[in-house]
Amino acid sequence: MPRMPSQVPFLELHSQVTPLRNELDAALARVVDSCRFILGDEVATFERDFAAYCEVDHAIGVSSGTDALTCILAALGIGPGDEVVLPANTFVATAESISAVGARPVFVDVDEESQQIDPRSVRAALGARTRVVIAVHLQGRTAPLAALLELTRERGIHLVEDACQAHGARYGGRRVGGFGVAAAFSFYPGKNLGAFGDAGAVTTNDASLARTLRQLRDHGQARKNEHRRWGFNARLDAIQAAVLGVKLPHLDGWNVARRRLAARYDALLAGTGLRTPPPPGDGEDHVYHLYVVRHPRRSSILQMLEENGIGYGLHYPVPIHRTPAYAGHGFELGALPRAERLAEENLSLPMYPELSDEHIERVCRVLTQTALVSG
Ligand SMILES: Cc1ncc(COP(=O)(O)O)c(C=O)c1O
Incomplete structure (x- = not known):
């Protein structure tokens, strides 16, 4: 039997793009005319606007949410022998970032009602090797940040937010993205704020970490041909920044x-x-x-x-x-x-x-x- 066309799609992007079409076309044309396709003013402007939106000091544009997480863990010096605690019901990318830096993911259970990471399960999973807890704001609901901050401060370890599903959410009145040492955002097209391809950002209030992250996303360069550390090719494209700049006010x-x-x-x-x-x-x-x-x-x-x-x-x-x-x-x-x-x-x-x-x-x-x- 032929499949019926989907009468109510799970996700539909035309209805968001169409009313913004003129602005988007102008933003894309601006990038094409400039021929500045990687980093540059478009990225710097979006970083400034996104940091202001998230009520944090720094936003660093990167190539995806996965790279945002990986760069954060690398910037914190997480590697082989370290453990990172995360909820078991997140998108696999949260775990992949831990594997990418050579650390061990330690999966924990979640609260059955909120479906968010369960601070009691986190406490039970903490050990001598635990360096980071990743609080995923799953589905767009805020994770129990107060309990997690208390726990991580008590142990002297880092809290990292995975805010890839929660752009703009507030916790105790403040935007997510500024609670832990750093936060990862994805701008995958179907996200609450989506680009025209893969894109992401890290937010942080730590100036020194922000500097490291800017180097890490760009082959460890402090400036052209000055490679301070090994890094990644994880830069945000100017075209994606221009699109995100049009969409952010909405x-x-x-x-x-x-x-x-x-x-x-x-x-x-x-x-x-x-x-x-x-x-x-x-x-x-x-x-x-x-x-x-x-x-x-x-x-x-x-x-x-x-x-x-x-x-x-x-x-x-x-x-x-x-x-x-x-x-x-x-x-x-x-x-x-x-x-x-x-x-x-x-x-x-x-x-x-x-x-x-x-x-x-x-x-x-x-x-x-x-x-x-x-x-
Ligand atoms: C919770 C979570 N973490 C990480 C990611 C990875 O983001 P990206 O697809 O931009 O690499 C996603 C997005 O798919 C996500 O939902």
Whole structure:
């Protein structure tokens, strides 16, 4: 049987790009006319604007969120023999950055309600070799920063934020990106702030770390042909910076739209068999990069969505410690039961700022038609 076209896409970028088309065209033309394609003024301007937006002293443009994390760990001198603690239910890139510098990822379990890294599990995992804890603001919800800061300060180790899914979120009134020693952002096209390809940034309030990061992203160069340390080719392209500069002023408005759409889903799915994301607690925030619901019999629901042309995502169907890439790291099935359960039950519904109320209603109508969900 031919596949029905997707009637409600999981993600749709045209509706964001189209209204900005003239500004974007002008920004791209500016870069083409300058023929300055790597770093330069476009990158410097975006770095300044993004740092101001995140309420931090420094932003360093890099080529992806993965490179942002890798550069942070390298700048902190993390390497072989060191351990870095991270939640098991994040995107694999968080773990890859640890492997890239030769350190050992130590996966920990998460809070089953918020789905964020669990500070008690972090405490249990800390050892003599632990140098860093990575707080991932998963799905756009803020991680429990107060508890993690207390823990890491107590132990004299670093807290790094993985804010790749949480651009613009606030914790205790302050933007994410300035809580730990440094934070990583991804501007992958589908993120809350997305470029026209791969791009990322590091934010920090530490001037000396910022200097090191600027060298690390550019072959360890302090200036042309002055290679102070081994580094990477992890620079931000001028074209991506120009695109991001056009989009940044819209980010808060887009996050407001995402919160409103999440509230609409919450209302329409209340009292059904689906577990909707709990609202953020006091001082916490959620910018709904993803709107994730749960059901113990997910596969029947996925089938129903597919039959009705509704897009969905699975973030993430296999917790990292159970992937073939990270098998053999000492985490057996059952080691991190909450992360493992969430991997089996989570299902991400369509979510992007321009999603219409009609589309949300259609998604919820299809969902509540199944006996499993109808509550
Ligand atoms: C939590 C998290 N960390 C890291 C990354 C890596 O970012 P990128 O895809 O830009 O390398 C992503 C993005 O996909 C992410 O969601």
